[in-house]
Amino acid sequence: MRAAHLFAGVMLSALITGVVPAAAQSSGATGCQAARPLGVARTIEVDAARGPRFGHQQYKDLNVLNDREVILTFDDGPLRPYTRPVLDALDAHCTRATFFMVGRMAAADPEMVKEVARRGHTVANHTWSHRNLRTANAGAQRQEIELGVSMVRRTAGVPISPFFRFPYLSDPQGAQQYLAGRNIAMFSIEVDSNDYRTKDPQIVHRNVMNQLVAQGKGIILFHDIQPSTAGALRRLLDDLAAQKFKVVHVVSKSPVVTVPEFDAMAEKELAKRKTVVASQPLAPRAMTWPVGSPTPPTTRVAAPIGAARPLAPLPAMPAPAVTQPLPPQTAAPEPTLAPAPIERPRGRGDEASWQSRVFDNY
Numbered sequence: 001m002r003a004a005h006l007f008a009g010v011m012l013s014a015l016i017t018g019v020v021p022a023a024a025q026s027s028g029a030t031g032c033q034a035a036r037p038l039g040v041a042r043t044i045e046v047d048a049a050r051g052p053r054f055g056h057q058q059y060k061d062l063n064v065l066n067d068r069e070v071i072l073t074f075d076d077g078p079l080r081p082y083t084r085p086v087l088d089a090l091d092a093h094c095t096r097a098t099f100f101m102v103g104r105m106a107a108a109d110p111e112m113v114k115e116v117a118r119r120g121h122t123v124a125n126h127t128w129s130h131r132n133l134r135t136a137n138a139g140a141q142r143q144e145i146e147l148g149v150s151m152v153r154r155t156a157g158v159p160i161s162p163f164f165r166f167p168y169l170s171d172p173q174g175a176q177q178y179l180a181g182r183n184i185a186m187f188s189i190e191v192d193s194n195d196y197r198t199k200d201p202q203i204v205h206r207n208v209m210n211q212l213v214a215q216g217k218g219i220i221l222f223h224d225i226q227p228s229t230a231g232a233l234r235r236l237l238d239d240l241a242a243q244k245f246k247v248v249h250v251v252s253k254s255p256v257v258t259v260p261e262f263d264a265m266a267e268k269e270l271a272k273r274k275t276v277v278a279s280q281p282l283a284p285r286a287m288t289w290p291v292g293s294p295t296p297p298t299t300r301v302a303a304p305i306g307a308a309r310p311l312a313p314l315p316a317m318p319a320p321a322v323t324q325p326l327p328p329q330t331a332a333p334e335p336t337l338a339p340a341p342i343e344r345p346r347g348r349g350d351e352a353s354w355q356s357r358v359f360d361n362y
Ligand SMILES: [Zn+2]
Pocket: 075, 076, 126, 130, 166, 167, 168
């Protein structure tokens, strides 16, 4: 929409309220394990008021990245067996990412949500149950968004960002308007790892590097529920550093504000889960089920909780650089990028396959 485009362009300087400098390319003196740590080249603080939209695959409103800059994003988790190695790879590079979490995955492993936040990453929302919002009416859309927000906030135990990504990148107009009214920023993508299509880390590596070489920069989509990404990330980050890419970390100016009605619903869901887990001590698996379901499901559908491992000590962040000017912000040019392979909106059949994709591991 032309008017929205112009408005967003004008408002960009207000949206990006500050660029917190951070050193990149620091030496091993920081404690980062990588020989050539990526660090965080700069941090962009986003004012989510009125729901700015990022990511050129769907939204041309804003252009926040300079050439050879990337934003690392991970969807659908947390799922401990893969989220942990992802966090370790990020720590090895002393770098930071954004995690768009699914509410019921958060409910299944609250400690993992806390760990992601504690390790310095941006925690955001990806609905309650990963439903395709195009198939939901306004009330269901609201519940998916708000219960996701409340659950991720509750399990994180600390304020989280008012950032959102649509499942399947399926972004009906009404839901966009709702998010804008809730002052929640929307994030699409620019580089797709296609990690859910393969179990081979090398294919993920190649997918990302090929697109980055073609496009020069981008918001990268990974899934921290995918073994291919968990296996690929450390070497991929090494390669990004070797090829002089820089990581930009997005943080929010203000935390998301939750809705009390959905906070209460999140509490109930957590209580339900505790009851079920306590009643089955020999099967200590987290369990989740659809909102409003009167009884626990007959099949177990989520990740094992397992004993929480002690956290590895956090690597020190590189010392901040002295200053870093705000990069020139311009309205995005029309894309000259090769069209990226897409996480397309899908129908209900694909939603089912999302569940099986996650839960088949267990
Ligand atoms: Zn997703």
